[in-house]
Amino acid sequence: MSAFLGPIHHRMYAKARSVHATAEEIARFSDAQGWTSGHAEALAAAWPAPQGDIEQVIDLSQIHGSLSALVDNAERSLAFACAPIVDRAEDLASHLESMGERAARQAGPLELAAAWNALDAAWLDGMPCDGLMSLVSNDPDEIVWSIDATAHPAVGYLDLRTAWMRGFARTLGFAFSPMGAGMFRLSTEV
Numbered sequence: 001m002s003a004f005l006g007p008i009h010h011r012m013y014a015k016a017r018s019v020h021a022t023a024e025e026i027a028r029f030s031d032a033q034g035w036t037s038g039h040a041e042a043l044a045a046a047w048p049a050p051q052g053d054i055e056q057v058i059d060l061s062q063i064h065g066s067l068s069a070l071v072d073n074a075e076r077s078l079a080f081a082c083a084p085i086v087d088r089a090e091d092l093a094s095h096l097e098s099m100g101e102r103a104a105r106q107a108g109p110l111e112l113a114a115a116w117n118a119l120d121a122a123w124l125d126g127m128p129c130d131g132l133m134s135l136v137s138n139d140p141d142e143i144v145w146s147i148d149a150t151a152h153p154a155v156g157y158l159d160l161r162t163a164w165m166r167g168f169a170r171t172l173g174f175a176f177s178p179m180g181a182g183m184f185r186l187s188t189e190v
Contacts, residue, residue, distance in 0.1 A: 008128060011121065012067050013054040018122045019074035020049035022099070022164075023081035029095050030085050039084060047077035068127055075124060079153040086155045093156075093163040100167030107172070115172050116143045116186050119165055126151055142187040149182045158182065 027040040050057045050070060058066035085092060107118045125133035125147050132151050136144040149158040162178050169176030169186055177185040 009058075009063060009067060010054055012071065012127065013050070013057070015121060015124050016067075016070040016074040017050060019124050020047070020077050022096075022122075023047070023074075023077040024049065025099060026078075026081040026085075026092065026095075029092075030081070030088075033088075033091070035085050035088055039081070043077060043081055047073055047080055049077070064127070071124055071127055075153055078157070079155070082154045082156060082160070089156045089159060093159050096160045097163040097167035100164035100169075101171045103164075104168045104171035110172055112141065112143065112174065112186065112188055113138075115169070115174055116145075119168055119186070120145075122164070122168075123161055136183065141189070142185060144179070144183065144185045146181070146183040 023043060024040065027036070027043040030036040030039050050073075058070070082092070103118075103122060107115075110118060120133070130151070132148040134146050136146055147161075149161075152158075154160070162184075165184065166176050175185075175187045175189045177187075179185055
């Protein structure tokens with residue numbers, strides 16, 4: 001991997017693994033709540049998370065295609081995890097907010113730019129070349145971005161991601177505002 005593209009590939013691989021981990025957490029939570037039975041096992045069988053280092057998982061002769069397939073599989077694992085519990089959207093959003101809080105505590109105190117970077121690292125928006133995420137403004141006290149949520153197959157995706165981001169931002173002491181139409185604001189104003 002080239003010195004320029006290598007970090008992007010590693011970031012995409014980490015993002016795919018993060019989304020798989022979120023899907024696994026949702027399926028385990030659903031089983032624990034009694035909403036489903038064996039859902040975590042079914043998810044692991046249908047959409048197994050990639051294991052090991054990136055070099056062990058992707059085809060180095062087709063890096064972009066391999067990463068694109070990993071991104072697609074991660075998105076489908078999240079959709080699979082959410083599918084049988086769409087009627088539990090409010091409860092699931094509350095759990096995702098708690099997951100965001102936990103992720104923030106693990107990340108520790110962060111400056112605004114690092115907080116946004118960590119927030120972005122937890123979720124996928126296709127491959128970078130897909131243009132599904134756009135930074136609208138990136139100022140020292142405020143970051144605004146938009147995502148194309150229609151590209152995500154999970155039912156209720158935007159609500160779940162918003163809940164996670166809200167918990168993450170609040171725990172780190174930042175203001176977080178959904179601005180509608182897939183646009184969000186993270187700022188130092190609390």
